Amino acid sequence: MDNKTIVKNVVKHNDGKISNIYFTACGGSLVDMYPAYYFLKSEAENLSTGWYTANEFVHVTPKKIGAQSIVFVCSHSGNTPESVKAAKVAQEKGAITIGLTFNPKADLLKYSDEKIIYEWGNENEVVKNPMAIVLDITSQILGQLEGYDKLAEFADGFNKIDTIVTNALAQVQDRTKRFADKYQHEPMFYILGSGASFGHTYGFAICSLMEMQWLDAAPIHSGEYFHGPFEVTDKDKPYIVMESIGRTRPLDERAIKFLKKYAEKIEIVDAKELGLDLIDSNVAEYFNPILFYSVLCEYRAKLADVRNHSLEVRRYMGKVEY
Structure with a gap:
């Protein structure tokens, strides 16, 4: 159907x-x-x-x-x-x-x-x-x-998103490998995002890193970063920022500006750089997480490879009563 x-x-x-x-x-x-x-x-x-x-x-x-x-x-x-x-x-x-x-x-x-x-x-x-x-x-x-x-704009976006994702995946292959090599020994990551992407900010932290890699991770809304979480920022802590396109991009940009001043381990995944602006600006922001999901799957896959930690292995899920 x-x-x-x-x-x-x-x-x-x-x-x-x-x-x-x-x-x-x-x-x-x-x-x-x-x-x-x-x-x-x-x-x-x-x-x-x-x-x-x-x-x-x-x-x-x-x-x-x-x-x-x-x-x-x-x-x-x-x-x-x-x-x-x-x-x-x-x-x-x-x-x-x-x-x-x-x-x-x-x-x-x-x-x-x-x-x-x-x-x-x-x-x-x-x-x-x-x-x-x-x-x-x-x-x-x-x-x-x-x-x-804006249904016509949505329909056009759905017609384009597969091509955008395919091109983005090709674009990030070298980048994701460098990321994995650089951060393979990190025990903890902070993940930032905003708007429609905040769901995947949370998801990447709890599913990709905590569940699939047994790594500590904390999702932080870019708009909330300056209301507590930025106090732990320093050069030794790694950050992954999902930089959306759309109305909440200024929130991400503000966090990135601060991180570039006070942190050193920063990975920015920019939806605009990856081609999402090919979708009409009236609806493109709702497609951010569709793109980020696929791209960040590459990050977790490369991390799993270099850490020799399969994405499928579990300690508790489906193994014990809970």
């Missing part, structure tokens, strides 16, 4: 009376839905929205959830217990649920009114990944419900 058909189906729910859209998942799947959540926060005039880790959604279910609600739930395996339970709770409250998974036999699909089985593993077709899918559907829903008028 294509995205337009899903949009048509969910907008008809409750006779078209939709007042809120929620996003819930765990870990990387939760991060995948942050751009759509940020888009709604920024662009919706009447629709309210929320972004919840699944177990909190289950235990502290928003009272607004009901027949007037759309709830996106994503789980790569489709069997994450907290996410399956979140979808069940949402459905029981009368919401229409949209479930996304890589697994066509997933338990999540039992509680999904609309079912999306996405593709995975082809970094040259990011439009088929959940981050892009959820952003596309959400923008179309807002177009249907509130007349959001």
Whole structure:
């Protein structure tokens, strides 16, 4: 089923009376839905929205959830217990649920009114990944419900993003190798980002570095950097900054300016340098995290190689009871 058909189906729910859209998942799947959540926060005039880790959604279910609600739930395996339970709770409250998974036999699909089985593993077709899918559907829903008028620009962006990502991946190969060689013995990283990219700032820290490399990491919003975190800045601490294009770029630039003055270990991943400005400026900022995800996967892969620490190895996840 294509995205337009899903949009048509969910907008008809409750006779078209939709007042809120929620996003819930765990870990990387939760991060995948942050751009759509940020888009709604920024662009919706009447629709309210929320972004919840699944177990909190289950235990502290928003009272607004009901027949007037759309709830996106994503789980790569489709069997994450907290996410399956979140979808069940949402459905029981009368919401229409949209479930996304890589697994066509997933338990999540039992509680999904609309079912999306996405593709995975082809970094040259990011439009088929959940981050892009959820952003596309959400923008179309807002177009249907509130007349959001930048859908043509979004469509053009989705047509371009695969090429932009492919070119960016080629562009960063040498850079990511130098990064890994230089920082392979670092035990701790600070990750900065803003706007729609802050979700991946968080995701790169908790999933790529903490989960996959067993490294300490702290995500910091570029706008919050000067309200506490900058006090630990010195020449010995490594920083990775996702420099977005769009309205929050000045926040990133301010942090970078300070870091260049007081720090020495700085890696800047600049969306403009990597070609994202080929997308219309009215919507390009929402594509930042799609680009950053793919590019930073190269950083983590090179780091894993030089550290001889497979991205697949786990100590606790799926190994012990928790």
